[in-house]
Amino acid sequence: MDILANLALGFSVALSPYTLMLALCGCFLGTVIGALPGLGPSNGVAILIPITFTLGLDATSALVLMTSVYYGAMYGGRISSILLNIPGDEPALMTTLDGYPMAKAGRAGDALVLSGVASFVGALLATIGLMLLAPSLARVAFLFGPAEYFALYLLAFCTLGGMASNNQAKSAIAACLGLGIAMIGVDASSGLPRLTGGNLHLYDGVDFLVAIVGLFAISEVFFFIESHGKGSSIGVTLDKVRIPWADIFSTKWTMLRSSGVGFIAGILPGAGASLGSFLAYMTEKSIAGEKGGFGTGVPKGIAAPEAGNNAAAGGALVPMLTLGVPGSGTTAVLLALLMTLNITPGPTLFTEQPEVVWGLIASLLIANFVLLLMNVPMVKIFVKILTVPAWVLLPGVTMVSFVGIYSLSGSYFDLLMMVGFGMLGYILRKLDIPTVPVILGILLGGHMENALRRAMTLSDGDVMYLFSSPIAIGFWIAAIAGFVAPMFLRKILTKPQAITD
Amino acid sequence: MASDRIFGLVTLITAVAYIAAATQIQTNFFSGQYLPKLFPIMIGTVAAISALVMIFKPDPEPEWPASSACMNMALAVIVLTLYSVLLKPLGFILPTAFAAGVISYQIFPRKLTAFFSGVGLSLVLFVLFKFFLGLGNIVAYRIPTPAKLWEAISTLIPFVGH
Numbered sequence: 001m002d003i004l005a006n007l008a009l010g011f012s013v014a015l016s017p018y019t020l021m022l023a024l025c026g027c028f029l030g031t032v033i034g035a036l037p038g039l040g041p042s043n044g045v046a047i048l049i050p051i052t053f054t055l056g057l058d059a060t061s062a063l064v065l066m067t068s069v070y071y072g073a074m075y076g077g078r079i080s081s082i083l084l085n086i087p088g089d090e091p092a093l094m095t096t097l098d099g100y101p102m103a104k105a106g107r108a109g110d111a112l113v114l115s116g117v118a119s120f121v122g123a124l125l126a127t128i129g130l131m132l133l134a135p136s137l138a139r140v141a142f143l144f145g146p147a148e149y150f151a152l153y154l155l156a157f158c159t160l161g162g163m164a165s166n167n168q169a170k171s172a173i174a175a176c177l178g179l180g181i182a183m184i185g186v187d188a189s190s191g192l193p194r195l196t197g198g199n200l201h202l203y204d205g206v207d208f209l210v211a212i213v214g215l216f217a218i219s220e221v222f223f224f225i226e227s228h229g230k231g232s233s234i235g236v237t238l239d240k241v242r243i244p245w246a247d248i249f250s251t252k253w254t255m256l257r258s259s260g261v262g263f264i265a266g267i268l269p270g271a272g273a274s275l276g277s278f279l280a281y282m283t284e285k286s287i288a289g290e291k292g293g294f295g296t297g298v299p300k301g302i303a304a305p306e307a308g309n310n311a312a313a314g315g316a317l318v319p320m321l322t323l324g325v326p327g328s329g330t331t332a333v334l335l336a337l338l339m340t341l342n343i344t345p346g347p348t349l350f351t352e353q354p355e356v357v358w359g360l361i362a363s364l365l366i367a368n369f370v371l372l373l374m375n376v377p378m379v380k381i382f383v384k385i386l387t388v389p390a391w392v393l394l395p396g397v398t399m400v401s402f403v404g405i406y407s408l409s410g411s412y413f414d415l416l417m418m419v420g421f422g423m424l425g426y427i428l429r430k431l432d433i434p435t436v437p438v439i440l441g442i443l444l445g446g447h448m449e450n451a452l453r454r455a456m457t458l459s460d461g462d463v464m465y466l467f468s469s470p471i472a473i474g475f476w477i478a479a480i481a482g483f484v485a486p487m488f489l490r491k492i493l494t495k496p497q498a499i500t501d
Numbered sequence: 502m503a504s505d506r507i508f509g510l511v512t513l514i515t516a517v518a519y520i521a522a523a524t525q526i527q528t529n530f531f532s533g534q535y536l537p538k539l540f541p542i543m544i545g546t547v548a549a550i551s552a553l554v555m556i557f558k559p560d561p562e563p564e565w566p567a568s569s570a571c572m573n574m575a576l577a578v579i580v581l582t583l584y585s586v587l588l589k590p591l592g593f594i595l596p597t598a599f600a601a602g603v604i605s606y607q608i609f610p611r612k613l614t615a616f617f618s619g620v621g622l623s624l625v626l627f628v629l630f631k632f633f634l635g636l637g638n639i640v641a642y643r644i645p646t647p648a649k650l651w652e653a654i655s656t657l658i659p660f661v662g663h
Contacts, residue, residue, distance in 0.1 A: 055634060167560055168554075169558070172550075180541070183523075189532040192528070391608045394605075402581075402585070403626070403639060426574075430563050431505065457533075
């Protein structure tokens with residue numbers, strides 16, 4: 001009955017009119033962000049963090065606002081996937097495979113409603129899963145010492161690296177880049193600067209928000225300049241939106257299975273929503289077999305990735321809240337938000353600040369219902385938003401990013417660094433080097449090093465201490481397997497290619 | 502092929518330089534002699550090995566944009582750099598209208614739409630930030646003095662700025 005008492009506490013926080021209003025605003029804003037082509041959950045949330053911060057919201061309100069933006073963007077991502085064949089970010093890619101063909105066949109409205117319902121089922125089940133699983137995982141996490149944490153961070157980088165790129169070396173470079181940047185600044189134990197090159201601006205280290213906004217949002221501008229904003233016009237027509245009861249009913253098992261698959265994929269540290277939607281789609285495809293017609297616009301092909309994607313988004317919150325290790329790009333951004341708000345995720349969060357955790361969970365439940373209501377009857381409004389031309393949207397996003405970052409420190413140096421990260425992000429993405437490990441490296445570098453240092457201090461420099469407990473050994477094995485296995489599995493599990501006109 | 506090799510080489514040099522810098526990290530009694538250096542050296546080593554893999558096993562060449570698009574991007578970088586240093590001395594409205602206009606023009610090359618989206622965005626965002634979000638201190642309008650302008654620009658010039 002612990003859960004019920006905690007939920008009551010959560011709802012007492014989340015149901016205050018002010019918080020409710022924030023959740024509503026967040027859902028709306030998130031859906032808009034998700035729907036806009038070229039803006040996904042990660043960069044959308046990243047741009048908004050500095051602004052939320054300067055608004056002076058308290059921790060719970062800021063968290064409620066940003067997680068509803070996060071969930072909203074996950075819902076909204078399907079709109080541009082289905083209507084434009086442009087995924088807002090990586091996880092939404094699988095939705096284009098069946099969503100766009102269905103829309104082209106004149107059933108755009110059905111596809112949007114069906115995917116909205118699938119998103120709702122996935123997200124709702126995942127939130128319930130989070131509620132049940134997170135407190136017990138938090139209890140296990142109390143057993144973790146520095147050796148276990150070090151191995152856990154390593155596991156996150158390895159699984160993320162294994163999944164995020166087609167080339168292990170490239171994701172390792174990306175992780176090292178992030179970790180290397182995290183080392184810059186004044187060393188906490190000696191009080192002496194490290195790797196700053198004598199630059200006073202770097203004594204504080206590199207703010208992760210600067211890196212996130214640069215890598216995600218500013219680099220997007222360069223991509224739009226390269227393509228001249230082509231391909232962002234709606235090629236399909238949307239007639240009256242009706243609720244396709246038959247399709248929803250026939251895909252109920254698909255939704256449930258995909259939610260389960262997605263949730264588990266989301267929990268794996270580092271793997272995240274891309275893996276969730278991918279696995280959900282592939283599972284359903286193999287269950288349906290050849291005559292299932294996946295890839296031609298079948299309802300199951302839309303329900304599976306959307307349920308999986310949103311379930312993974314919820315699942316990714318489990319390791320993020322209990323261990324402080326994010327499970328996806330966007331949860332990495334949410335972790336950045338928590339750190340900015342001075343909340344340290346981890347097992348202690350559940351005992352010391354239960355109102356934050358349970359308020360968050362309760363508002364996620366509320367956000368889900370709000371999003372279902374927004375995304376099914378009001379979907380036409382969001383479709384209108386797709387017609388915002390790229391030549392207004394991208395300059396707008398850039399300017400908001402600049403003001404946001406400038407409001408953090410008021411220093412031109414941060415802005416210059418952000419432009420630099422934008423260029424870096426463009427080059428990295430061109431070379432197929434994933435940017436999420438860079439972010440994760442900058443976020444977790446300090447923690448990872450601390451864990452290593454404490455382990456070395458405790459053991460008086462004995463390296464074997466890192467492998468001294470069964471939990472740590474388990475993480476090491478999982479990390480190596482997670483890094484190596486995709487090299488062999490890649491031949492078997494090739495990603496289906498997106499449909500081109 | 503070539504791009505991967507070049508990037509790998511750049512990464513390798515950076516990684517070696519990083520390791521070299523890491524061995525020179527100052528330590529004192531509180532931090533111990535090796536601990537502040539340990540993790541940076543480990544990172545540099547992993548990066549160097551991965552860079553070698555990239556040099557010897559490169560992926561197929563990505564599709565780089567045409568030179569005209571590259572010029573546009575370089576111009577965008579210059580504009581954004583100038584915007585970074587001029588945001589403070591010139592206030593919000595003027596630099597924003599300029600930078601947004603240029604970027605808009607580069608995405609969709611029509612002078613009129615670029616002009617209106619630049620001016621429109623700067624005014625709309627100014628109102629939004631100042632009156633709705635209460636960030637008036639950030640988007641304040643300022644009249645610059647030549648000395649302030651020079652101070653801002655000079656930060657971009659190596660050895661002159663600070």
